[in-house]
Amino acid sequence: MLFAVSRIARPTAAPVSKAIQARNMATLKEIQQRLKSVQNIEKITKSMKMIASTKVAKAQRGMEAARVFGxxxxxxFTSAExxxxxxxxxxxxxxxxxxGLCGGIHSSVSKATRRAIVEMPEAELVILGDKAKAQLSRAVRKNIAITFNQIGKDMPSFEEAASVVDTIKANGIEFDTANIVYNKFISVVxxxxxxxxxxxxxxxxxxxxxxxxEIEDDVLANLQEFSFANGLYWAMVEGHAAEMCSKRAAMENATKxxxxxxxxxxxxxNRGRQAVITNELIDIITGASAL
Incomplete structure (x- = not known):
């Protein structure tokens, strides 16, 4: 019995060493690009850490002054009971x-505010800062009365706190008690x-x-506005100091x-590059041995 045998032409496969070499070269290029990207990120985070470190001392000095007035x-209020x-x-x-880029410092204020609203569902809410606004808008949108941004971009001032109080009063927001939720500075960490x-x-x-x-009525109105602005200024400055310290720690961890x-x-x-060199040497030695 005869069998017809047909030969199928197949493409010649590349040598195994050359395939590995090409694959390693592509991998090495990707690693090199990733390495360059991470090095650029390290430079940015190191610069941001240095900037935050220079602001920490200034923020702490401002915090100490604000604590005296607050x-x-x-x-x-304590003496008057x-x-x-x-x-x-x-x-x-x-x-x-x-x-942003300062750890969970905004989440701390948002969580404390949500806990307070759970206890007082009818309370109105005023928010300073876009970060807290984004977090609280998802959970307690119906309580938000007014929001502020672009406040304390460098260092919070009493004028900014007074303008916030004036805006709250101009919008007709009335209250018997105002609870200012802020981040209390305990230490640099x-x-x-x-x-x-x-x-x-x-x-x-x-x-x-x-x-x-023995305070007269006209003086009492001014005293109330001043004490509200004073407490708000204290909260803003102390929160700013805590934020700068948190940002410095976050950038230090990112750099590390x-x-x-x-x-x-x-x-x-280096290991991939050494593998490529080894494969090339093997090809050279194998060719020399064949000759």
């Missing part, structure tokens, strides 16, 4: 900023959400020890992670 207003009533109309002020209270004229006038001050990734990518690149 504690004076707080002592006034001013307290919020059970049926008081509450206004919540979330003090944050527009900047630690902060926590806290509340600074401010009170309306009627609430302060109803204090048990109010008579000892970039450095570790650069080391790993450099080692991978």
């Amino acid at each position: 504690s004076a207003s707080k002592t006034l 001013t307290k919020a009533g059970a049926d008081d109309k509450v206004l919540l002020v979330a003090s944050s900023s527009d900047r 630690s902060y926590e959400a806290d509340i600074i209270p401010a009170y309306s004229e009627a609430t302060f006038k109803a204090s048990p020890n109010f008579a000892m001050y 992670n970039a450095g570790e990734m650069i080391g790993k990518l450099t080692m991978t690149y």
Whole structure:
């Protein structure tokens, strides 16, 4: 029995060593591009860390000055034994900023504000900063009365705090008690959400020890606005100091992670390059042996 045998032409396969070499070259090019990208990121994060470090000292000096004025207003209410009533109309002020790349500092204010709204569902909300606005708009949009941005871009000032209070008053937002939610500066690596209270004229006038001050009505109105702006300024400056420290820590960690990734990518690149050189040497030695 005869069998017809047909030959099928097949493309000649490339040598295994050359295929590996081409594949390694593509991989090496990708690693080199990734390495360059990570090195650029490291330069950026290192620069941002240096900028934040220069701002930390200035922010802490401003915070110490603001604490003196803020504690004076707080002592006034403490001496008068001013307290919020059970049926008081509450206004919540979330003090944050527009900047990112500073860890979870905005989430701290947002979470504390949400917890406060759970306890006081009817409370109106004023938000300072786009970051907190984006986080709170998803959960408590119906409570938001007014929002602010572009405040405290460099260092918060009392004029900015006073303008916020004037805007709140001009929009007809009334309250008996205002709770300012902010990040309390504890140390360069630690902060926590806290509340600074401010009170309306009627609430302060109803204090048990109010008579000892003998304040006239026209002066009382100015005092109420000043104490509200003072507490807001304190919250903004202390939150700014905590933000700068958090940003410096975040950029330091990012620079450290970039450095570790650069080391790993450099080692991978060197190993791949050594493999390519080894394959080339094998081809040369094999060709010489065949001759």
